Amino acid sequence: MTTIRADSRTELLRLIDDLDGLLERLTRAGARWSNRIDAVDEDYRASALNLAHYWAMRGVDLRDLQQRLSAFGLSSLGRSEPHVESTVRLVRSAAAAMIEDSWTTPPAGAVGVQESRRMLDRRTVELLGTAPQGRSTRIMVTLPSEAAGDPGLVRSLVERGMNVARINCAHDDPAAWRAMARHVRTAAEQTARGCLIAMDLAGPKLRTGPLQPGPRVVKLRPHRDAFGRVLAPARAWLTSQSTPTPPPDPELPTLPVPSEWLARRTDTDVIALYDTRGAKRTLLTTARTAGGVVVSTDKTTYVASGTVLRVYGTDDPADVGPLAQQEQSLVLRPGDVVRLTRDCAPVPPDSAGGPRIGCTLAEVFAHARTGEAIFFDDGRIGGVVVAVDPDTMDVRIERAAASGSKLRAAKGINLPDTALPVPALTAKDIDDLGTVTEIADVVALSFVQHPTDVEHLHRELARLGGDHVGVVLKIETRRAFERLPQLLLAAMRRRATGVMIARGDLAVEVGYQRLAEVQEEILWLCEAAHLPVIWATQVLEQMSKSGLPSRAEISDAAMGERAECVMLNKGPHIDDAVTVLDDILTRMSDHHYKKNALLSQLHSWYLDQNMPL
Numbered sequence: 001m002t003t004i005r006a007d008s009r010t011e012l013l014r015l016i017d018d019l020d021g022l023l024e025r026l027t028r029a030g031a032r033w034s035n036r037i038d039a040v041d042e043d044y045r046a047s048a049l050n051l052a053h054y055w056a057m058r059g060v061d062l063r064d065l066q067q068r069l070s071a072f073g074l075s076s077l078g079r080s081e082p083h084v085e086s087t088v089r090l091v092r093s094a095a096a097a098m099i100e101d102s103w104t105t106p107p108a109g110a111v112g113v114q115e116s117r118r119m120l121d122r123r124t125v126e127l128l129g130t131a132p133q134g135r136s137t138r139i140m141v142t143l144p145s146e147a148a149g150d151p152g153l154v155r156s157l158v159e160r161g162m163n164v165a166r167i168n169c170a171h172d173d174p175a176a177w178r179a180m181a182r183h184v185r186t187a188a189e190q191t192a193r194g195c196l197i198a199m200d201l202a203g204p205k206l207r208t209g210p211l212q213p214g215p216r217v218v219k220l221r222p223h224r225d226a227f228g229r230v231l232a233p234a235r236a237w238l239t240s241q242s243t244p245t246p247p248p249d250p251e252l253p254t255l256p257v258p259s260e261w262l263a264r265r266t267d268t269d270v271i272a273l274y275d276t277r278g279a280k281r282t283l284l285t286t287a288r289t290a291g292g293v294v295v296s297t298d299k300t301t302y303v304a305s306g307t308v309l310r311v312y313g314t315d316d317p318a319d320v321g322p323l324a325q326q327e328q329s330l331v332l333r334p335g336d337v338v339r340l341t342r343d344c345a346p347v348p349p350d351s352a353g354g355p356r357i358g359c360t361l362a363e364v365f366a367h368a369r370t371g372e373a374i375f376f377d378d379g380r381i382g383g384v385v386v387a388v389d390p391d392t393m394d395v396r397i398e399r400a401a402a403s404g405s406k407l408r409a410a411k412g413i414n415l416p417d418t419a420l421p422v423p424a425l426t427a428k429d430i431d432d433l434g435t436v437t438e439i440a441d442v443v444a445l446s447f448v449q450h451p452t453d454v455e456h457l458h459r460e461l462a463r464l465g466g467d468h469v470g471v472v473l474k475i476e477t478r479r480a481f482e483r484l485p486q487l488l489l490a491a492m493r494r495r496a497t498g499v500m501i502a503r504g505d506l507a508v509e510v511g512y513q514r515l516a517e518v519q520e521e522i523l524w525l526c527e528a529a530h531l532p533v534i535w536a537t538q539v540l541e542q543m544s545k546s547g548l549p550s551r552a553e554i555s556d557a558a559m560g561e562r563a564e565c566v567m568l569n570k571g572p573h574i575d576d577a578v579t580v581l582d583d584i585l586t587r588m589s590d591h592h593y594k595k596n597a598l599l600s601q602l603h604s605w606y607l608d609q610n611m612p613l
Contacts, residue, residue, distance in 0.1 A: 004098065011068065012095050018065055019092040022057065026085055029056030033489075040492040047119065047530040048492055050111050053084035054528035055485055072098065081527040082116035116530060124532040124564045126496045127442060127470040128164055129196045135586045138163040138565040140198060140534060141578060147183060148176040154183040156575050158195050161582035164442070164565065165195055170202035174435040181439040196441040198472070201429040203446030204422045208376065209344035209358020210409045213325030217276060218253045220301040233296040235286070236303070238262060241321035245291025250572060252294070255303060256321035265293050270312045276302040283309075329406035330355045332381055332397045338407070340364070340393040359413065363422055365390055372417035379414070379508035381405050416478045416509040424453035430460055437466035444472040444500055449479045451490035458494050470496035472534060476505035481518060488529050499526050500567070504537035523562060532564035540581055544571025549580065557581055561588040 004012070030037070033052040040048045057077070066076035074094055080087035086106040093104045106112065111119070125131070128138050141162045147154050154165070165184045167177050181197050188195040220234035237247035241256035271283040283295035307320045328349045332338055337354060341347075342365055344358035359365075368374075368388050374395050375382045382399030424447045436443050443466075445457050454473065461469055473491055475481055491497040501522050507515040519535075526533045540557055543549035557580075560566035566585065568577050 008072075009099055012072065012099050015065070015068060015072075015074075015095050016092060019088055019095065022060075022062075022065075022088055023085070023092070025056050025060070026053040026088070029053060036486075036489045040489060041495055043495060044492040044529075046109065046111050047528075048489055050082065050084055050116075051485060051488060051525070051529040054081055054525065057084055057088075058524075069095075081524050082120065082530060083111045083113050084528065085110040086112045111530075119530040120527070120532065120564075123496070123498075123530060127472070127498045127532055128565050129194050129441075132161065132163055132193075135582070135589045137561050137563065137585045137589065139578060139581055139585070140164040140166050140536075140565050140567040141574060142166045142168060142568065142570045143180050143184075144570040144574070145172050145176065148172065148179040151183040151186065153575075154180070155187040155190065157578055158184070158187040158191050158193050160575055160578040162578055163193075163195055164198050166567065167197065167199045167440070168202075169199055169429070169432045169436075170205075174432070177435055178439055197439060198442035198444060199432075199436045199440040200444040200474070201424075201432060201436075201446050202426070203424055203429065204361060204426055206359070206361045206364070206413045206415075206420075208407065208409055208411045208413060209341070209360060210346040211328045211330070211357065212346045212348045214328045216305040216323040216325050218255065218303045218323055220253065220297055220303065222298055222300065230298045233298050234301065235294055235296045236283070237292055237294055238265075239292035247292070248287075248289070248294070255323070257309065257318050258321075261316065261318035262293065264316065265311075269293075271295060272310045272312060273301075273303070273307055275307065276304050282312075327408060329408045330357060331404040332400050332407055333402065333404045334397055334400050336397045336400075337386065338383075338395050338397060340395065340413075342391045357407065357409075359393070361413075361420075361422065363420055364413075364415065364418070365393055367420055368393055368415060368418050372415065375399075375414040375416075375508045376407055377411040378504055379512070381407055412505070414505060414508045419479070422447070422449075423456065424448045425456050425460065433460055433464055433466070437461065437464045437469055440469055442470040442472055442496075444474050446474050447477065448473050448475075448487060449477055450483065451486050454487060454490040455493075470498070472498045472500050474500045474502045475522060476502035476509070478509040481506065481510065481522065484522065484525055488525065488531065492529065492531075498532040498534065498564070500534040500536050501563075502536055506537075534565040534567055535560040535563035536567035537569070539566055539568055540577045541569060541571070543580060544569060544574050544577045547573040547576060549577075554584065557584050558588050561585055 029052045030049055037045060037048040037052065062077060066078065069091065070076045075087060075091050077087060077091065089106040089110065131138070139161050141157050143165055167180055184195055184197055218236070220236055222230045222234045223232040225231050235252055237252040237254045238257050239245050239254055240259040240262055242259050244254065244256060247254055265285065265288065267285055267288050269285045273281055275281050281297055281299055281301045283297050285293055286296045287294040303320060305320060305323045308317050309320065310317045330338065330349050332355065339354065339356040340359040341356055342359065342362050344360060347356055365388060368385050370385050370388060372385045373382065374385055381397065383395040383397040385393060386396045387394040424445055445453065448454060457471060461467070471491060471494060473487055475484065480487065499522065501519050503515060503519060506518065510518050523533055539560060540549055540553050542553055557566065566581060568574060568581060571577065
């Protein structure tokens with residue numbers, strides 16, 4: 001037996017006392033939470049107890065204890081989330097063995113390292129399906145509206161690595177959702193790749209009201225260099241007014257024209273017009289397809305409904321059909337005061353008496369207070385409430401571009417300081433659940449804030465025979481984050497459950513400075529409960545929209561490997577984004593599991609045996 005120094009023995013005895021105190025704290029937490037732990041599904045009991053233990057352990061500052069444990073080469077408890085009691089007891093045994101040459105194991109029932117991973121893996125399969133070949137993290141993709149009529153798009157996403165197709169019930173309708181689901185099931189069968197269907201309930205809509213639409217006019221503007229020279233002409237899509245065809249490029253503005261006139265166009269036509277300013281302009285035919293004609297111009301041109309198009313060398317004029325009315329916006333600058341109103345009738349953007357816009361959630365006016373923060377459009381515009389009454393609320397703008405930021409209709413509103421007693425399930429959501437239970441594998445609960453929201457969803461699913469549908473809690477508000485332990489325990493009363501970190505709204509709610517800290521804490525807490533996590537919002541967003549990722553979002557996507565699923569939002573280049581994300585997650589799966597670095601053999605450097613080290 002090796003004799004240890006007296007001062008080391010004294011310090012080890014101190015460490016054992018501190019660890020015994022921590023174990024006592026865990027015991028008290030288990031007793032305090034016993035009613036909630038007993039209420040969860042039997043399969044989740046050990047996880048619920050571990051969640052209580054983790055909450056108790058993180059209720060004290062352990063940094064000094066961690067450093068003292070590390071000094072003896074003992075675990076610093078920094079990776080103990082999924083097996084708290086077992087880790088603390090094993091560390092205590094190791095410290096005692098250094099004094100007494102003895103060793104004891106954790107008691108039966110305490111979740112161990114291997115068991116915790118098996119539980120999480122099994123529950124992830126229950127909720128999100130079997131892991132794909134080569135990576136453990138699933139990829140969820142938000143389907144665009146076009147997916148309802150384009151089975152090829154859906155199949156491409158499945159082939160590139162989509163494991164869960166997300167349908168957002170805030171858009172489209174049940175007929176479109178069913179069509180999307182059929183395409184997903186067919187693609188999964190044809191490709192022999194598993195792909196589940198997740199549906200997000202819309203939740204209560206807290207958004208800006210409508211603005212009066214602008215004129216029916218399209219501006220065609222060529223791209224110029226700093227000297228005003230044309231680098232690329234402006235282009236537009238001429239298509240049939242009666243049976244329009246989408247443009248070959250989604251960015252092309254559409255000009256509806258009579259079908260007979262369009263059928264007579266050739267590849268060499270030159271079209272003349274006088275634009276809304278009376279300026280004479282010409283449009284050159286650059287491409288002709290069965291669905292329409294692409295035209296281009298080197299000069300800025302304003303085209304309105306009724307603009308007459310004349311083809312050079314012919315007596316064959318045509319009027320431009322009804323154009324979509326332009327979307328209007330309020331322009332807000334720091335110091336401006338904008339009035340939110342209960343009345344959501346469309347208002348002009350230049351209202352007399354100052355800017356005003358409706359608010360779709362009437363409860364705001366009863367519960368907001370002066371001095372509380374308010375944000376619009378994912379936090380792009382922010383301010384503070386300066387006055388409120390039953391029908392209006394005045395907001396002084398503090399965050400906006402000096403030159404003015406545009407606030408449009410149907411943009412999100414966040415009130416992080418305001419306690420809004422609004423249930424997560426709306427009448428529309430309850431109606432939509434009928435379709436969800438028919439076609440979905442997973443349902444996501446938006447705007448969850450209280451355990452009663454979770455219980456309400458459970459009751460509705462049971463009423464509709466939706467026991468086969470997994471449940472995901474979307475953590476997107478400050479209050480959801482603050483009540484996360486209670487929300488998890490409520491969710492664990494039912495099998496197949498998980499969490500989505502909705503980082504866009506959450507960043508606005510808690511502040512961008514805290515987002516990294518908050519998402520880390522959510523990951524830890526869910527790991528303690530052995531529940532799968534979906535890493536969502538703005539992952540590879542620039543790539544989805546433009547086709548080129550930023551350096552920062554590549555690193556962010558790699559961080560998503562710590563979750564069980566990463567969600568991509570829709571965009572013109574979403575198929576390429578899926579391919580890139582699949583590659584990133586596959587590479588990272590060899591290097592990390594949660595917080596643990598996996599020490600696989602590295603092939604980035606090759607040791608030359610003749611090179612001195």
